[in-house]
Amino acid sequence: MMRTAFIGSNSLTLSAASLLLEDGHQVVIIERHRERIEELSERFDCGFIHGDGTSPDVLRDAEPENTHVLFCLLESDQTNILAGLIGRSLGFARVVPRVNDPQFQRICAELGLADSVMPNRAVALHLREILRGEQSLELSTVIRGDAAVLSFILGEDDAGPIDELGLADRARVVGLYRDEQFHLPRARQKLQAGDEVILITYRDEAERLRERWGGG
Incomplete structure (x- = not known):
């Protein structure tokens, strides 16, 4: 079993968290809005931390030393990169920032954020391949x-x-x-x-x- 932490609670976070929970992993979601936490706690059997995911104090509450992966999946590329850098400095074993703009993916590589993901581009490329009549293979x-x-x-x-x-x-x-x-x-x-x-x-x-x- 692995312990994972997510910053934010958008649809991407919830989809990934659901799959991890199904596989028996431990999930913690960091969310700044208390009302959102109350809503999600009725649907997800996981831990919640109330606060700003770019705050070092809040990220420390997620127990970096006991967490295998910190997922930064907010809508803002800059916020995800910042959270990833702070998380890495606090000792998270692995940080995964979401980026939408290709120029930020390159910046992530230069900053040593090895596992940045571009879900929007991945889906867009898949749709283009469908229109071309090509069969797309998932890397996994x-x-x-x-x-x-x-x-x-x-x-x-x-x-x-x-x-x-x-x-x-x-x-x-x-x-x-x-x-x-x-x-x-x-x-x-x-x-x-x-x-x-x-x-x-x-x-x-x-x-x-x-x-x-x-x-x-």
Whole structure:
């Protein structure tokens, strides 16, 4: 069983919380409006904290040391990023901020907020694929078991050929974004500072790589 905390109580939060509760996980929802808490407490068998989810004191009440993931799923990208940074500084093992604007996803990567999500864009891309008559595959259906995908922003020290990144045999570069354009890596591809590099690796290796590059 895992313990998760959510900031806010919009439809995305409630949908995710419902699924986690069904799986037997412990859920805590941080909500600034007491009337909303009273309403939700009749529908959800979970914990509630009354307060502003960007307040360090309120986030401490969520017990960072005992919580596996802090989900920041408010409508404002800036608020989610701020809450994620505060949550990380307080010791939450993992923070997941929601962003809607692609430029903020890149900023999240640069700040080391490794697990930012863009649900609006994901749904939009899925709808476009439906209209094109294409079959969309959810990432979770093809990346499973011991596999993990992560990304990071390349610094000056790591610029150069891919095979000089020192990834050994436990990780592979599967793609990169340069100037917002996606590229498939070529043999001896030379990486540039500022490139967003996408890796696939083993889950037990992912944490070491996040520590090396500060997340992604």
